[in-house]
Amino acid sequence: MNTFNEQEFLNICSKFNTQPHAEDITLEYESDSYFSKVKHSVLTDRRGEVVFCVIRPDGKIITITCEEYPEGVFRIPTGGIGHSEDIIDAVYRETKEELGVKTDIISFAGALKIKFKHKNDFVMFYSYIFILKELGGNLLVDASDDEISEVMEANLDELAGVVENLGNIKGKWHDWGRFRYETSNAVLKYLKAHQDEIFGAGSEG
Numbered sequence: 001m002n003t004f005n006e007q008e009f010l011n012i013c014s015k016f017n018t019q020p021h022a023e024d025i026t027l028e029y030e031s032d033s034y035f036s037k038v039k040h041s042v043l044t045d046r047r048g049e050v051v052f053c054v055i056r057p058d059g060k061i062i063t064i065t066c067e068e069y070p071e072g073v074f075r076i077p078t079g080g081i082g083h084s085e086d087i088i089d090a091v092y093r094e095t096k097e098e099l100g101v102k103t104d105i106i107s108f109a110g111a112l113k114i115k116f117k118h119k120n121d122f123v124m125f126y127s128y129i130f131i132l133k134e135l136g137g138n139l140l141v142d143a144s145d146d147e148i149s150e151v152m153e154a155n156l157d158e159l160a161g162v163v164e165n166l167g168n169i170k171g172k173w174h175d176w177g178r179f180r181y182e183t184s185n186a187v188l189k190y191l192k193a194h195q196d197e198i199f200g201a202g203s204e205g
Contacts, residue, residue, distance in 0.1 A: 002042050002124045004113055012087060012108050012128070021110035025182055028117040034175035035118035038125060046080035048126030050091045053187045054103055055133050059199055060153035061191070062099065062139075063162050063184075067149040070173050074152050074162050076184040078127070091130050099151075100142030103132040106198060109190040112182060127183050129190065131198060156191060163188050 004022075013020045029035045053076050054062040063074040079094025081087055088105075095103050109129035116123050139151060154162060163185045169177030191198060 002047055002126075004111075004124070004126055008087065009111060009128075015088075016105065016108040018108045018110070022113055023110065023186070024113050024115070026115045026117060027178055027182070029175050030118075031175065032118050033172075034179075035116055035121075035123075038116050038179075039121075039123040041080070042123050042125060045082065047083050048081050048128065049078045049183075050081060050087065050094055051076055051078045051127050051129040051183045051187060052091055052095050052103075053109075053129070053131050053191070054095065054099060054101065055106070055131065055198065056153060057134060058153075060155060061159055062134075063152050063154050063159065064098075064148045065150050065152070066147055070169060070171075073165055073169065073173075073177075074154075075166060075180045076162075076187045077148070078183060081126075081128070087128050091128075091132070095132065096137075096143075097145045098143060098148055099137075100140055100144070101137035102135040104135055106131045106133050107194070109186065112186055114179070114182065127186070129183070129186050131187075131190065156188070156195070159184075159188050159191070 010020060056062060064077045065074045077098055079098055081090040091105065109131055112127040114125045114127060116125060140148060163181060166177045166181040166184055
């Protein structure tokens with residue numbers, strides 16, 4: 001059973017002076033295809049993921065796509081947390097591996113407790129959401145993981161379009177899109193609610 005470590009979560013909230021916010025989400029799938037992928041990953045190598053929203057020096061937000069994604073689909077990047085891995089370590093490791101940039105955490109935006117359901121079966125998966133600022137490095141050039149094929153910088157309005165696209169994917173990527181809509185939308189909601197402190201007073205992001 002993949003259980004939520006409440007004390008670990010509260011420790012992160014305390015470290016970044018954040019009010020604890022964890023949202024319960026249920027994603028029920030008719031097909032077992034994507035559900036089985038998530039369940040397999042939880043059973044084998046990850047208890048959850050870090051969702052890392054990196055703000056560039058120009059105030060733009062990094063969104064990413066991969067070659068196999070449907071055309072025009074981007075999302076906020078994420079990376080797995082090993083079963084015995086420290087969550088903060090995972091944020092910095094995944095940001096460096098996937099994006100190739102050095103970062104510093106601005107704030108912890110909370111967690112999504114996601115229940116993936118298929119018929120009478122379910123698995124729990126936890127997404128921990130971080131807002132970071134870029135400090136240096138060469139985007140993608142210095143990445144050790146070549147999974148990301150392209151980066152698109154977005155302001156808040158453009159990020160809203162990215163999120164909307166994820167929720168409207170049809171066909172075989174639909175189930176994945178429902179999941180990635182939730183993680184990217186959680187980032188969008190947090191950025192809108194804390195716009196002045198993240199981007200500066202009077203900024204439109």
